[in-house]
Amino acid sequence: MAGASHHQLELPKFDAPVRLLIVVAPYYKDIADNLVAGARQTIEAVGGSWDMVNVPGALEVPSAIAIAERRSNFDGYVALGCVIRGETTHYDTVCNDSSRAIQLLGLNGACIGNGILTVETYEQAAVRADPDDQNKGGGAAAAALHLIALDRKWGKPSGEFGFQPGTIRVADAGPDGQKA
DSSP, X not given: OTTOOOOOOOOOOOSSOOEEEXXXXXXXXXXXXXXXXXXXXXXXXXXXXXXXEEOSSGGGHHHHHHHHHHHXXXXXXXXXXXXXXXXXXHHHHHHHHHHXXXXXXXXXXXXXXXXXXXXXXXXXXXXXXXXXXXXXXXXXXXXXXXXXXXXXXXXXXXXXXXXXXXXXXXXXXXXXXXXX
């Protein structure tokens, strides 16, 4: 459909600062650099801060996010990289497995914007990565920011209510305080 426009949501506003980790696979370095530039610009537009880590390839992006989710205090993640179709089925494996792993991390609570490009040609990647054109890096950062905003809006306060694994109610305890 020629001339069709794409609606983009307004960036969310935050009462408290946001901190994101940009995880990038710089296999095609110039493409990756443009993706990162767009992501940084979008994060900074909401007053957020970012850190960045490079990984060897798109398959390692979700693993790095999983490690960071377990061991750090980032509010969200921006997954960046580029996979260009080649002559083998490796393209399908990398695209499907990295996307599936990122989706599973998201379904388990990580706020991730997926900006791993999956394209047929280098030229397609260049247009999508360019911050002054399709700006897919900025779009991935915006997606992560929107998820962080939802997480903060709907987040449950931590406290001593609800089911607490490993707790013993007084009524269940014997005379020595142990479970009866």
